[in-house]
Structure formats: C-alpha cells, structure tokens
Amino acid sequence: MSSCSPMRVAVLPSRMADMNNSPLITASRLTKTYGTTRALNGVDLTVCAGESVAVMGPSGSGKTTLMHVLSGIITAESGTMQFLPQSTAGDHPVTVSGLSSEKRARLRRQHIGFVFQEGLLMPELTALENVAVALMLSGTPRTAAESAAARWLQALGLAGLEDRRPGQLSGGQAQRVAIARAQVTEPQIVFADEPTGALDSATSAQVLDALLDSTVGRGAPLVVVTHDPDVAARCSRLIRLEDGRIVHDSANAEVGT
Amino acid sequence: MIRLFLGRLFADRTVWALPVAGFALTSGIGLMVFGGAMYFYTLPDTEDRMLYSVYATAALILLVIPMLALMGSAARLLAHRRDERLAGLRLLGASSGQLRRLVLAESAALAVAGILTGAFLYVALMPLVGRLPFAGAPMGVSGLWLGVGLLAAACGVLLVFAMAAAFVGLRRVEVTPLGVRTRQAPQRVKWMRAVIAVAAVVVVFVLHTMVPIRGELVIMVVAFAFLAVPLLAVQLIGPWVLKLITARQTRRAGTAERLIAARNVLDSPQRMWRQVGGVAVAAFIGVIAGCGVGLISLAEFEQGSEEAMIFADVARGVWLTLFIAFLLTACSVGLNQTAQILDQRDLYSGLAKTGVTLTQLNRIRSLAVMRALAAVLVVAVLAACIVAMPIVGWAILTTPVSVLTIAAVLMAGVLLIYFGTLVTRLTMRAVVEAG
Ligand SMILES: Nc1ncnc2c1ncn2[C@@H]1O[C@H](COP(=O)(O)OP(=O)(O)O)[C@@H](O)[C@H]1O
Numbered sequence: 119m120s121s122c123s124p125m126r127v128a129v130l131p132s133r134m135a136d137m138n139n140s141p142l143i144t145a146s147r148l149t150k151t152y153g154t155t156r157a158l159n160g161v162d163l164t165v166c167a168g169e170s171v172a173v174m175g176p177s178g179s180g181k182t183t184l185m186h187v188l189s190g191i192i193t194a195e196s197g198t199m200q201f202l203p204q205s206t207a208g209d210h211p212v213t214v215s216g217l218s219s220e221k222r223a224r225l226r227r228q229h230i231g232f233v234f235q236e237g238l239l240m241p242e243l244t245a246l247e248n249v250a251v252a253l254m255l256s257g258t259p260r261t262a263a264e265s266a267a268a269r270w271l272q273a274l275g276l277a278g279l280e281d282r283r284p285g286q287l288s289g290g291q292a293q294r295v296a297i298a299r300a301q302v303t304e305p306q307i308v309f310a311d312e313p314t315g316a317l318d319s320a321t322s323a324q325v326l327d328a329l330l331d332s333t334v335g336r337g338a339p340l341v342v343v344t345h346d347p348d349v350a351a352r353c354s355r356l357i358r359l360e361d362g363r364i365v366h367d368s369a370n371a372e373v374g375t
Numbered sequence: 376m377i378r379l380f381l382g383r384l385f386a387d388r389t390v391w392a393l394p395v396a397g398f399a400l401t402s403g404i405g406l407m408v409f410g411g412a413m414y415f416y417t418l419p420d421t422e423d424r425m426l427y428s429v430y431a432t433a434a435l436i437l438l439v440i441p442m443l444a445l446m447g448s449a450a451r452l453l454a455h456r457r458d459e460r461l462a463g464l465r466l467l468g469a470s471s472g473q474l475r476r477l478v479l480a481e482s483a484a485l486a487v488a489g490i491l492t493g494a495f496l497y498v499a500l501m502p503l504v505g506r507l508p509f510a511g512a513p514m515g516v517s518g519l520w521l522g523v524g525l526l527a528a529a530c531g532v533l534l535v536f537a538m539a540a541a542f543v544g545l546r547r548v549e550v551t552p553l554g555v556r557t558r559q560a561p562q563r564v565k566w567m568r569a570v571i572a573v574a575a576v577v578v579v580f581v582l583h584t585m586v587p588i589r590g591e592l593v594i595m596v597v598a599f600a601f602l603a604v605p606l607l608a609v610q611l612i613g614p615w616v617l618k619l620i621t622a623r624q625t626r627r628a629g630t631a632e633r634l635i636a637a638r639n640v641l642d643s644p645q646r647m648w649r650q651v652g653g654v655a656v657a658a659f660i661g662v663i664a665g666c667g668v669g670l671i672s673l674a675e676f677e678q679g680s681e682e683a684m685i686f687a688d689v690a691r692g693v694w695l696t697l698f699i700a701f702l703l704t705a706c707s708v709g710l711n712q713t714a715q716i717l718d719q720r721d722l723y724s725g726l727a728k729t730g731v732t733l734t735q736l737n738r739i740r741s742l743a744v745m746r747a748l749a750a751v752l753v754v755a756v757l758a759a760c761i762v763a764m765p766i767v768g769w770a771i772l773t774t775p776v777s778v779l780t781i782a783a784v785l786m787a788g789v790l791l792i793y794f795g796t797l798v799t800r801l802t803m804r805a806v807v808e809a810g
C-alpha cells in the first residue's frame with residue numbers, strides 16, 4: 119500500500135516533519151481503459167497535505183486521465199479512490215468512486231481547485247468577476263464573493279487589473295487570474311494540468327511560484343502535470359508515468375532533472 | 376481541390392448540420408409565408424382582395440426582419456469553424472483566390488442543401504397549414520402551392536440572399552500568407568446589414584409588383600412606407616435599449632448564473648438583438664392589432680355575414696403572424712445558442728470539470744435568452760400601450776377577454792422560444808460529456 123512518503127524514502131526529514139502529514143487522497147489499483155487503450159493500469163498513489171507533486175511522463179502516458187480520476191471528474195473502472203477532507207470537523211472519508219456525478223461535481227466545486235493549460239476564463243467577465251463567480255456558483259453572495267476575489271487578485275499581484283477582460287490580459291496574467299479562481303474557494307487540494315504549457319519560461323516561473331505559494335502556502339497539496347523540468351524541479355515530489363503506470367516516485371532532491 | 380474541400384465539409388457533421396438546418400428552416404417557413412401571401416394576392420377579383428392583400432403585405436413586412444435574422448444566423452453558422460479548415464488548406468498551398476472560390480462553393484453547397492430541404496418542408500407541411508380557413512374556405516394545398524415557376528424563383532432569391540450573407544461573412548475573414556483569421560470589424564458589419572435589410576425590402580416590393588395588382592399599388596406603397604420605416608428604426612434603437620437594460624441587470628445580478636448571463640448579452644447586445652429582436656415589432660403590432668380586433672368584436676356581426684368573415688380572418692391573421700414571428704425567433708435562438716456553445720466548447724467542458732453542473736450551465740444560457748427576451752417584450756408592450764393608449768385602454772375596460780388573449784398569446788410565444796433554448800441542452804450535454 120502506498121503511503122504519503124514516496125516509494126524511496128524522502129531526504130527532507132525536517133521539512134516533511136513540519137508539514138501536516140496526513141493523507142488527503144488515497145488511490146489504489148486504479149485502472150481506466152478507453153477502447154483498447156489502458157490509460158491507467160494499476161496506479162497506487164497517496165497525496166498528503168503540504169505536498170507539491172509534479173506528474174511527468176510522455177504524452178499519452180495517462181497524466182491527464184490520472185488527474186481526472188484523482189479529482190473525481192471521471193471514475194476509474196476498478197480500484198478505489200478516497201478523499202479525506204481535513205479542515206472542518208465532522209468531515210469523514212469519502213469514497214469518490216461511489217458518488218453520483220452530481221455529488222462529485224459538488225465535491226469538486228467546494229473542495230478542489232483546478233488550473234488548466236488555457237486559463238478557460240469567461241471572456242465576457244472581468245478578471246474580478248471570473249474569480250468571484252467560482253464562489254457564487256456555490257451560493258456565496260456577490261459582495262462577499264467579490265471582496266474575496268479582490269483579495270486573491272491582490273495576493274497574486276494583479277491589483278489594478280480587476281476590471282480587465284481576459285482578452286486584455288497577458289498570458290501570464292490570465293493564468294494568475296485562473297489561479298485566483300482556483301484558490302478563492304480555499305480548496306483542500308489543487309490540480310493543475312500543464313498550467314505553464316502555453317507560457318514562455320520566464321513567465322512560467324512566475325506563474326508556478328504563484329501557484330505553489332498560493333496552494334502549499336495554505337497547507338493544501340498541489341498536483342501539477344508538466345513537461346517542464348524546471349517546473350518539476352520546484353515541486354517536493356516527482357512522479358513519472360509510462361503507459362498508465364507509475365514508474366518513478368521520489369522526493370525531488372533525489373531526482374535532479 | 377474543390378471536391379476535396381467539399382468532401383471534408385460533409386464528412387464532419389458538426390460543420391454542416393447547423394447551417395443546413397438554418398437555411399432549411401428559413402426557406403421552409405419563408406416559402407410557406409410566401410405561399411400564404413400569394414393565396415391572398417390571387418383571390419378572385421373582388422373588393423375583398425384588395426383588403427386581404429394589404430393585410431398580407433403588412434404581415435410579410437413584419438416577418439421580413441425575423442426571417443432575415445434567421446438567414447443571417449445560418450450564414451454565420453456557416454462561417455463557424457471555417458477558419459480552421461481554410462488554414463489547413465492554406466498549408467496545402469492554396470492561393471487566396473482559390474480560398475475565396477472555395478468559400479463561395481462551400482456556401483453555395485450548404486445553402487442549396489438547406490434550401491432544397493426547406494422546399495421539401497414547405498411541400499410536406501402544405502396539407503397541414505392548408506387547413507387554416509381564410510376568405511371563407513380552407514386555403515388548401517392548391518391555395519398554398521406557388522407553382523413550379525414561382526417556387527423555383529423564390530428558391531433562387533433565397534439562394535442569392537444566402538450567398539450575399541455568406542459573402543458578408545467572407546469579408547470578415549482575412550486571408551494572409553500566415554493563415555486565415557477572423558477580422559474584427561463590427562461597424563462594417565452593421566453597415567452591410569443595413570444594406571441587406573434595404574435590399575430585402577426592395578426585393579419584397581418588387582415581388583409584389585410582379586403580382587397582378589392594379590389600383591391598390593398606391594395604397595401598398597403607402598402602407599409599406601408606413602410600416603417599413605419605423606421597423607428599420609427599431610432595428611437601430613433596439614440593441615441600444617437592450618444594452619441599457621442588460622447593463623442594469625449586470626450591476627444587480629445576485630447569482631453567478633444571472634451575472635454570467637447578463638455579461639454574455641452585454642458583451643454584444645447586437646448579437647442577442649439579432650436573435651430575439653424580431654419579436655419586438657411583432658409584439659408591438661400584436662398588442663395594438665389585438666386590442667383593435669377586440670374592440671371591433673364588440674360590434675354585433677350578422678351571423679355568416681361577409682363582415683363577420685373578414686373580421687374573423689383579420690383576427691386569425693394577427694395571431695398567425697405573431698406565431699410565425701415567435702417561431703422564427705425560436706429557430707434563431709436555437710441555432711445561435713447552439714453555435715455559441717460549440718464555439719466555447721473548451722470553456723464549458725472546463726467549467727464542468729471544475730464542478731459547475733450541467734443544470735447551472737444550461738441555466739446560464741436560458742437566462743441570457745429569456746431575460747433579454749423579457750426586456751424586449753416589456754419595452755415593446757409598454758411602447759404599444761403608450762402609442763395606442765386610447766385603443767389599449769378602451770380594450771382593457773370593455774373587452775378584458777381580448778386583452779387576456781393577447782397576454783396568453785405572448786406567453787405562448789415566450790414558451791415557444793423557451794423550447795428553442797431547450798434544444799441547445801443536447802449540445803451542452805454532448806460538449807460536457809466529451810470532456
Ligand atoms: N476521452 C478519451 N477517449 C479515448 N481515449 C482517450 C480519452 N482520454 C484519453 N484517452 C487515451 O488515453 C491515453 C492517456 O491519455 P492522457 O491521460 O490524456 O495522456 P497524457 O495526459 O499523459 O498525455 C492516451 O492514449 C489517450 O489517447
């Protein structure tokens with residue numbers, strides 16, 4: 119059974135000890151097939167609070183599929199996927215694979231943050247509204263949602279751009295708005311699928327810093343799918359997928375790039 | 376090369392289905408309306424014929440704008456995803472001239488397919504529509520049948536319109552050595568639209584003169600100018616009023632769905648006006664004519680008298696015109712909303728991934744349409760009440776039943792358009808499920 123520490127023992131004992139080390143997601147023996155393609159072929163994985171996990175691997179190796187199963191967007195054919203919410207008292211483990219699609223949607227809306235390669239911001243809405251809407255969709259009143267959104271935009275260095283449309287923002291700015299949108303609900307975990315894939319390397323570094331600070335800084339884990347070794351190097355843990363299997367899992371200092 | 380391009384066109388259902396459906400609906404409804412109008416123009420030569428042709432002309436003019444809007448939607452759908460296919464050909468080494476010819480060939484192919492389907496719809500529905508009684512007898516299949524010559528001519532006119540609309544779309548597509556992209560030139564579009572509207576009005580007018588009408592021609596011209604000028608003015612003012620109302624809705628929106636819906640309309644009031652604006656004039660005239668009809672009905676007609684018959688026909692004609700306007704709008708809404716969902720498929724599937732439910736996504740789209748529609752209707756009805764205060768006020772006092780009938784008809788029309796938005800849910804579900 120997998121545990122929070124990578125397969126090979128981590129070399130950062132002091133840092134690991136500082137973190138809240140309880141598991142947030144445990145997945146075991148996940149499989150997912152599309153036609154004859156085994157997108158996931160028996161994946162075991164546990165993600166703990168405070169971790170930042172880089173998921174690498176060749177294109178088609180199942181990275182996106184894994185992220186979708188871990189976040190409850192899709193369900194695996196076999197294996198179990200548990201979500202163990204931590205912050206609020208009384209929350210108990212949820213077996214995500216057994217939930218209806220409505221309940222999984224609610225789980226995602228309330229507890230999970232997402233950042234995609236293209237920001238997928240709504241072009242008609244201002245930056246502020248794009249962020250606020252994430253809270254409003256779960257029933258937060260508009261004024262409260264907008265002030266929370268303004269705080270997050272400011273935290274991400276976007277003060278003054280609240281009224282811009284996505285079309286009036288640079289790629290890096292738009293991606294930081296997307297990060298603010300993912301964080302404003304204070305999700306327990308954030309998933310990012312190639313969040314810097316469309317950016318140049320300098321902007322990439324800034325966006326990744328913003329993503330790491332805003333997620334791990336809150337104590338929530340970050341799972342980031344990436345092709346960029348620089349991005350992977352900044353995460354605390356690195357997983358490599360090939361043909362739907364985890365072929366490598368280690369604390370990052372061991373890996374280098 | 377052309378064959379290759381057209382082959383690709385019909386290989387992908389998501390490319391051709393919507394524009395063909397759009398052209399088919401426009402042509403089908405258009406031909407039926409034209410057939411109905413011809414029935415009145417060719418009534419036996421009595422004094423009534425003139426009266427009936429004036430009414431038919433008024434109805435035709437009222438329906439021209441929603442009809443053009445639907446045709447324009449079909450043409451825009453045709454441009455939908457054209458850029459990416461052209462860019463592919465560009466890479467294969469096609470020249471700009473070749474690309475232009477291809478776009479025209481493609482438009483022609485889709486328009487012809489749509490118009491033929493529409494002609495088939497017209498023929499297939501004639502027995503049903505022919506049951507409507509006017510001028511003392513059901514119109515019948517023979518009454519609605521245009522004849523081969525006129526049908527072919529009408530299809531030709533539809534094709535010319537379709538190609539003109541497609542050409543307007545083409546002007547917005549810029550062909551550069553690097554590829555093909557959509558040019559942003561809203562003013563030019565507006566100007567071209569006005570020209571098309573005027574051209575359409577001229578064509579309708581010319582069609583009338585082809586038909587044997589003698590002394591009543593003068594009356595026609597007067598009636599035409601009387602109706603057409605304010606109609607065109609409404610087309611210019613409508614989007615602006617919609618913008619004002621939606622800006623207010625945006626500020627006051629309390630839920631995410633309302634905020635997104637209002638922003639969506641505000642982003643391009645013209646785009647939403649093109650979809651629902653057609654009902655403005657229909658509702659305006661419907662309220663006044665409906666009240667007028669109600670007041671006239673207070674007079675006691677002799678059972679079976681000619682006056683009673685004409686009166687019943689006018690009442691039926693008013694409701695029928697209103698129904699067709701709403702039907703055209705429902706089609707336009709269904710097509711445009713579907714196209715918008717397809718254009719933003721990545722956004723919607725991404726939102727669904729973050730946990731936004733299908734119900735919420737659908738509500739956003741319905742709210743955008745229905746709140747804009749409500750704004751348009753309220754303004755139109757208020758305007759009618761103000762302009763025709765004596766008629767409307769007197770009708771409310773003396774024949775509340777006919778006022779209630781008007782309200783019921785408008786509600787039914789709103790329901791019809793709501794059904795138009797329901798159709799788009801299939802597309803939204805497919806987009807979300809495709810991930
Ligand atoms: N919705 C789908 N339908 C069919 N095949 C899919 C679908 N999603 C993913 N696949 C297949 O599953 C495999 C893994 O895909 P994915 O997880 O997207 O890989 P990665 O993100 O690592 O590039 C690929 O072979 C891909 O073609």
Ligand SMILES: [Mg+2]
Pocket residue numbers: 181182183
């Ligand atoms: Mg992927």
